[in-house]
Every structure is written in structure tokens, then in C-alpha cells.
Amino acid sequence: MTNLTQKxxxxxxxxxTGNRQFKQDPRIITKASGAYYTDDKGRKIFDGLSGxxxxxxxxxxxxxxxxxxxxxxxxxxSPAFQFGHEKSFQLSxxxxxxxxxxxxxxxxxxxxxxxxxxxxxxARAYWRKKGMGTKTKFIGRAKxxxxxxxxxxxxxxxxxxxxxxxxxxxxxxxxxTQVPGTEFTNGMAKQGAERADDLLNLITMHDASNIAAVIVxxxxxxxxxxxxPQGYLERLREICDQHNILLxxxxxxxxxxxxxxxxGAIEFGVTPDVMTMAKQITNGAIPLGAVAFxxxxxxxxxxxxxxxxxxxLPHGYTYSxxxxxxxxxxxxxxxxxxENLIARVKEMSGYFGDAVHSLRSSSTxxxxxxxxxxxxxxxxxxxxxxxxxxxxxxxxDMWEKGFYVRFGGDTIQLxxxxxxxxxxxxxxxDALSDSFHKLA
Ligand code: PMP
Numbered sequence: 001m002t003n004l005t006q007k008x009x010x011x012x013x014x015x016x017t018g019n020r021q022f023k024q025d026p027r028i029i030t031k032a033s034g035a036y037y038t039d040d041k042g043r044k045i046f047d048g049l050s051g052x053x054x055x056x057x058x059x060x061x062x063x064x065x066x067x068x069x070x071x072x073x074x075x076x077x078s079p080a081f082q083f084g085h086e087k088s089f090q091l092s093x094x095x096x097x098x099x100x101x102x103x104x105x106x107x108x109x110x111x112x113x114x115x116x117x118x119x120x121x122x123a124r125a126y127w128r129k130k131g132m133g134t135k136t137k138f139i140g141r142a143k144x145x146x147x148x149x150x151x152x153x154x155x156x157x158x159x160x161x162x163x164x165x166x167x168x169x170x171x172x173x174x175x176x177t178q179v180p181g182t183e184f185t186n187g188m189a190k191q192g193a194e195r196a197d198d199l200l201n202l203i204t205m206h207d208a209s210n211i212a213a214v215i216v217x218x219x220x221x222x223x224x225x226x227x228x229p230q231g232y233l234e235r236l237r238e239i240c241d242q243h244n245i246l247l248x249x250x251x252x253x254x255x256x257x258x259x260x261x262x263x264g265a266i267e268f269g270v271t272p273d274v275m276t277m278a279k280q281i282t283n284g285a286i287p288l289g290a291v292a293f294x295x296x297x298x299x300x301x302x303x304x305x306x307x308x309x310x311x312x313l314p315h316g317y318t319y320s321x322x323x324x325x326x327x328x329x330x331x332x333x334x335x336x337x338x339e340n341l342i343a344r345v346k347e348m349s350g351y352f353g354d355a356v357h358s359l360r361s362s363s364t365x366x367x368x369x370x371x372x373x374x375x376x377x378x379x380x381x382x383x384x385x386x387x388x389x390x391x392x393x394x395x396x397d398m399w400e401k402g403f404y405v406r407f408g409g410d411t412i413q414l415x416x417x418x419x420x421x422x423x424x425x426x427x428x429x430d431a432l433s434d435s436f437h438k439l440a
Contacts, residue, residue, distance in 0.1 A: 002026050002028050004026070009026065032059035035047050035058050035419060035424060037404065045402050045403065046428060048403050048404050048416055049413060049416075053415050054279040056345075056419075057419065063331045068328050071324045076323070077322065080316055080318055080322070081316055085321070087323055087330060090330060092108075095329075097337075098255065099275060100263075100266060103293065104292070105297070107292075107320075109289035109317055112250075112289050113149040114147075115290060116151060118291045122274070122291070122293065122315070123138075126212075129300050130300060134209050136170065137210050138155050138172075141215075142173050143157050143176040144215070144216060146217075153165055154171045157173045175195050176195075177229050185227070187371065189227065195232065199214065203245075214247050215249075217249070217253065218233060218249050219264055219372055221254070226377070228268060233268050240273075246274060248274040249275045252289070255280060256281060256333065258415065260345040260349045260373035261346070274292070274297070276290075280332070288322065353372075353376070355426065359378060362437055363439055366381075367380065374415060374417075375413075376413070378411060379410050394407065394435045394436065394439065398432065412432070
């Protein structure tokens, strides 16, 4: 049992946690190193989701630890507004090395949610600067996740995150791309690109003169790994271009290697106008988010910025470009490059994908398996009205056996660290197979 006192347990309202259930049997993690956590009972637990899609390099990374320690001693904080420090410029350049060349202006935030908020605000302001201030609505996608802010849940399409909080931003949603008949596809499905054409219906309904931007995850992560069908993102790009609508890729999960490419845009060969990022930039060690813009967007703000003492974009956060976070980011991205880890993910993604799909035979309750790079989602048939029940049972059983996997909705999510060995994939899959068998 935990060493925490009841008073301590009763003081904390935990994020995205079943607090009532958790407090009866708290799962407390005390340490992490490489691909493993240690819990308060001294058990070693394989990190099957790289933290929250954050820690592709594994945990306790010496280079990041050293960079953080050094930075805290040298410059622990500098005002984010009207001052700079060298690391934020160095990290901006470094980040652009992982993006399509057109995305060359980086704005820093403290999280993925703030990155999404920034992207949406800039999209609206951009059209105003161009004299098209009626372009204020946003188009998201069913099942999309874009963070916990009011803007994020508005464009997001996960019902539980939308229904509780009432009125959000003026947003409309494309259908998701889990198309019947494409279940158990390994990688990208051949059918489903036509679902992008629903954007044309939304444009007919609301008129492009009222729409600021379309925001999608190139591959939906939190919804349970929904891989774009072949040609889908290209089609979205084409329609946005034809109708003067900005295309935003939310790459908070897909950026920096998870897909076996530098980012989703490069991996899928479609360049958005704006890209949001977070998580893997610092390997999760220190909170940091970023948004990259095309030069033309930046230039529009500079051209219409008014007198030079004025702010071209009155927007930012106390922790924008935090020096310690930037130091962690530089160390993380340098290590991803120097150890060629993205190529490693690409190389091993076939092995991982085949292993995940081998689970199909472990239970008739499995209704779909999807995967790309080092990410996979396994969907389970839902007992009446309780889609999360079985995934929850599987995740708990896995935890008991020493594996951390995440459940969300009717799906189990997997995203092992980039450093995972094939034997570790085998053990993860064997343990899952056993948990699925137990369900029946
Ligand atoms: N966008 C996407 C695609 C995400 O997956 C997440 C987090 N899971 C967010 C935004 C929000 O990021 P954060 O939790 O850092 O605010």
C-alpha cells in the first residue's frame, strides 16, 4: 500500500483520473528509467505508451537531465515578453529541421492545449489582418482530440470532452475516418479518402467566407489511433486551397518520430499552413509546446503590425520559450537525430504492426486493430452502453502484470518508446493476448 496519508490522498483532484476508483487502490509511480517505471511496491513496469506519447527516448535520459541541470543553474527563467535567450532561437531552428521547409516560424507555448489555442487565435487574426474578419468558424473532426482548453474541446470531437462543458467556439466537424470495411488494416486503408469531401458540404452550409481553418490530427491519437486513409489528407489540402481556408495539423502526438517519419506532414506528404506540437519535443521531461507557421502568415502580421513599438501579435504565455524547457528540447531533438531513432521506428514498425495484428485471434471481442509507426489502437466490442468497461479491465490486468497501456473509449492504445527492443514488443503482445483471453 501507499505511504501517503489519507489527508494527502484527499487533497489532490487528479487529472483525467477516476479519482473515486483510484483512491481505493492508488497506482503510484516512484521512478522511471529507459522503457520502465518502478511503482511504490518496487515492481518494474514496461511503459507501453511512452508516458502520454511523450517519452520516445525512454525515461531518465542523461543528455536531457544534464541540459536541464546546467540550464537551471545558468538561467532558470527569463521574461517571455520583450526579451529573448539564445536557446529559444536555437530550438526554433532545430524544430524546423523536423518539419516541411515551408513551416519556418516557431512560436512557443507551454503545452499542446496552448499550442492549439495559439493556432486557432492566429488563424482568426490572420484573416482579420487580411481584411477578411468574417472568417471565424473552425472545422474539426469527429473523434479528434485537440487538448483540454475551451478551444480544444470545441474543435475536438470526443463527445465526453464536449458534452459536459456546454457552449464552446463556433465549430463544426468532419466525419472521422474509421470507415466500415477497413477494420484490421495494417497501416493506411485504401478506402475512405472521400470522407474529406464532407468539407465541401460544410463549406456549402457555412460558406468559406465564414471559415477560418480546418484542424485535424494527421493521425488521431487519443481517439485510439485512427490512421488517415490513402489520399485523404491530400484531398483536405486541395479543398482548403480552393476555398481559402487554413489547414492546421495538430502534431502533438505525431511530431518528432512516432510515425517513423520526422512528422505526420512529411510522412504523409501533405504540408499544412500551421502545425501544433508538444510532448516529444522535450521527451516529456519539461512542459513545452510549439506552433509552426508558414512565412506568409508571419509576414502578414509584420506587414499589418502598425508602428514598430506595437505588438504584431498580442499573444503569449509566461512560460513561452521557458529556458529550461528549451534546453530539454534541444537535448531531446539532438538525441533523436544523433541516434537515428526515427529511422529505427520506421525499421521496426513492420515488426510492431505484425505483432499487434497477431492479437486479432486472441479474442472475438476485438472488432478492429489499427497501427502506424510505433502507435496502435485495439478496439473492443462494447457491452451495452459501456464502451470503456472492457478496455479498462484490460489496462488494469496489464498493470498487474507489469505493463502500462492506456484505455480511451472502447480502445486500448499502444505507443512504446522508440528504443523498444523486439523482445519487449513480444512480451507486451503476449501479455495483452493473455488479458484479451481473460475477457472471454
Ligand atoms: N493535441 C493532441 C493531438 C493531443 O494528443 C494532445 C494531448 N494528448 C493535446 C493536443 C493537448 O496537449 P496537452 O495535454 O499538452 O495540453
